[in-house]
Amino acid sequence: MDTRVEIAKGVVLKNPVLSASGTFAYGEEFSEIFDLSLLGGIITKGLSLKPKKGNPCPRVFETTAGMINSIGLENIGVDAFVQEKLPFLGQFYTPVIVNFFGNEEEEYEQVAARLDVDGISALEMNVSCPNVKKGGIEFGKEPDILYSLVSRVRSITRKPLFVKLSPMVKDIREMALAAQEAGADALTCANTIPAMAIDETTWRPVLGNITGGLSGPAIKPVALKLVFDVYQCVNIPVIASGGIATYRDVIQFLLAGASAVEVGSASLRDPMCFISIIEGTAAYMKEHSIESVAELTGKLII
Amino acid sequence: MDTRVEIAKGVVLKNPVLSASGTFAYGEEFSEIFDLSLLGGIITKGLSLKPKKGNPCPRVFETTAGMINSIGLENIGVDAFVQEKLPFLGQFYTPVIVNFFGNEEEEYEQVAARLDVDGISALEMNVSCPNVKKGGIEFGKEPDILYSLVSRVRSITRKPLFVKLSPMVKDIREMALAAQEAGADALTCANTIPAMAIDETTWRPVLGNITGGLSGPAIKPVALKLVFDVYQCVNIPVIASGGIATYRDVIQFLLAGASAVEVGSASLRDPMCFISIIEGTAAYMKEHSIESVAELTGKLII
Amino acid sequence: MKEVRGVVRDNTRVAHDTFLLSLDCDLPVSRPGQFVMLQVACGYEPFLRRPFAILGNQARTLEILYKIKGHGTRLLAEKRTGDNVNVLGPLGKGFSVHDGEETIVYMAGGTGLPPILSLAENLRQGILILGVQSKDQIPLLSRISSLPGVELKLATIDGSCGRMGLATDVLDDVVCNVSGSVKIYACGPKGMLLATSECAKRIGAWCEVSLEEFMSCGFGVCTGCVVETTGGNRRVCREGPVFNAQEILF
């Protein structure tokens, strides 16, 4: 039985369980409670060209079986990451995948260029950001805008490039195909779902930023459908994200078409869940005599 | 204090709480446990031209704080409704709003035409159906397709026409504007979110139809954001749908911009919740000296 | 159908994984085969109610016999005397009244026992065939075996009690030995219902089966629980759960 999975050329995960971006910071805190080398891979907080301050507080609100966040992509910036955080992550025997974003195509290119350094196994592009040059419409909403963005970044970097899709689109398959055609090596499916919360006692939005993104178990059934749809139309690996909290979720997402999964919100409530998810997945595979992750990916019986 | 709200010309609800389509059948069952005249209004199960058998079982699956359904729009057909169900509903002192759909524009027109009878206060169009003539893309996914559909139905009926939007679109404001321009009198915001469930013990989808729609408290934060977005761009009333289960939810949706709300999944688990929601809403208004629903609608403080 | 408050009087294990719940509760009169939807959680875990056959409903006491299957039934088993359980019911149509001369045969398998036991306690005549995995899974054995007018026949898969094999094996024997016509009432796993229905057809017996389907509302509004019959889709919770076996397209 082999839990390894090659998620892009040369990027071999020892198991299909990755940390999600934005719920793992740059790995330091989690390293205090378990050995990060146990993870399939680490995806770091999204980076921009310059350090970013993020949105006003409150930035997080708990909902039924989930949470809404409007962190606003606070991060230390790509240069500080490469200098201060990357050496630390290099200690662990697990691929480091760096999530990044920009406010315009040029910023994506510039960040990607600066991430073309040793110690980074792959890049994950967050395309759920407003394109400030195009009236603020998200890059991940229109196939042609996405195609153009991914193509440009593709030509800048030789690292494997993952594109993290927005869930709230007309047809995620169009977006998946656009990203694939533009040269993406894998697709992450998907980001948080736009949402908001209102306090009926104050008549105000709960979040400082008014709206945010919904994550956690509440959205799992939606993410499962998105992965299922995307898997059927592309021929590059799909990485699932949305509500994964147990090894059973992992198996379900693999069956739907994922080659690996990201764990986000669940690890905020329960940082050790990575270990039980990884062990549970291996135990399931052993119990069912499944030799490799490929024997699960997309093997839903219809 | 007056809980009444005029949701379209001549359609006055005695309170802003409506039953949602598909979770109230044609009213008979609920009438056994409370007086339907207490409701703000009744929205009936979606009707098609001919009776429809729906999807194979299982059709319903419970998820974390919600449920997925793939009923497949089983219904008795418009003629049987008008003959067998409408007279029954006529006994109650509450507006009857009839939900309907079609597989092509012509079917929408034909159903709408047959619903131009006494005893029906308004029509609610479900546009989350595949357009069989246009390769199966949902009517509610493209502004121009929606505009054309709503315009055609608009010219067929003189009843107030509500358009129930699909949540999973690129930008719900485009859809809302298209429906408004085509002559919709109100917008229901929104239908279930596409989702699926997989049984990792059988490797099969749980639902006979493979995929379905997610509803219930899990999706409330998403629906709230959709209502908020739509309210800001239209000048016709917005009716909220998605995860409403308590009077607090009602107040939150009114503040976000709704003029009325629909209660669906929550009433499957707790049929009497209509009463507590209606009473709770009135008590809230009284306690806060709010004279009318209009003093809440869209009054979010930002 | 009414929504009423139930207060736990007693909630005791009566067999492996099986509990007998008694609720103080003012449920309207019901008939054997009808059921209730119980709200097992205060919050949304699980979100929906759970359906259970009415075992007894007399003197303001509602009796439910249930087996632990998953989260909802586990929560139910944690209820203590004095706890509240919201009850919606009675729901569905029960078994048809028996007033003929036929020999009645009851078939019960697994969680199918409660409605059948309720009917047998009501009719007080006939032969009750109960199939289970093994002896320790038989709940309320003394209550069942002391039923006046009702003869109990057991079948266990592991042979630990009664005949080794399936309830339907016993049924085949029974119908051979009965003189005169037979009326069968059955509740249990789909396979058992199918075999029972085929046996009934073969011998020309009237046969009613009580079906189980996943139920989200339980009172007929969602059409989530339909079964295909010769007359089209029928809601198990409303037109059933009891159906004439020959109408079901298994």
Place this chain on the structure above:
Amino acid sequence: MKEVRGVVRDNTRVAHDTFLLSLDCDLPVSRPGQFVMLQVACGYEPFLRRPFAILGNQARTLEILYKIKGHGTRLLAEKRTGDNVNVLGPLGKGFSVHDGEETIVYMAGGTGLPPILSLAENLRQGILILGVQSKDQIPLLSRISSLPGVELKLATIDGSCGRMGLATDVLDDVVCNVSGSVKIYACGPKGMLLATSECAKRIGAWCEVSLEEFMSCGFGVCTGCVVETTGGNRRVCREGPVFNAQEILF
């Protein structure tokens, strides 16, 4: 930081809506001002853990003093001896060590008492000013008032005990009467912290405040709990919850 199992030894009401929880639990050594994240639910209601200051952490016993605010703390209050509570901690940075000559003044308001009490029990010197709504809301009064080396001064809004008014009113008096320099440690509502911080500035006292923010992770990975400081955003759960008052942009 470790994730450890806690087993409830005791969970008792010690004032109006306030409980003292003792857990058998192998938490690493901690310092006053640090906190833990407790998993209050088995399922997802609520989804996230809840932060609580460490009142005591000795001899494998973790002490938490908490007030019922909403669903999570209500669930916590339902825990019985022997129940499990998962604990993540110790988290954050505690109060700075005091080794000077100053007079220490502790300011505690509302749920801000536990970290302050923990510090006072540790330092065993100074003046503790506690502000509450009314007398029946003071938990552990005998424990606080018998603290060796610590003088207790009470302020109640309704005047039912101690001075009528706010804790900060008492603070103003105290600082006037102290000869020599003062060091202030405070935890409580934002308004109280702001007033305390301004008083400290006025008299040139060193002042540390412990902040409360909604926390989703509690260990620094989500940046959901940031506060603006003179040095930019700081995570309350990681760089705090204790900060030098003059750095906070209230």
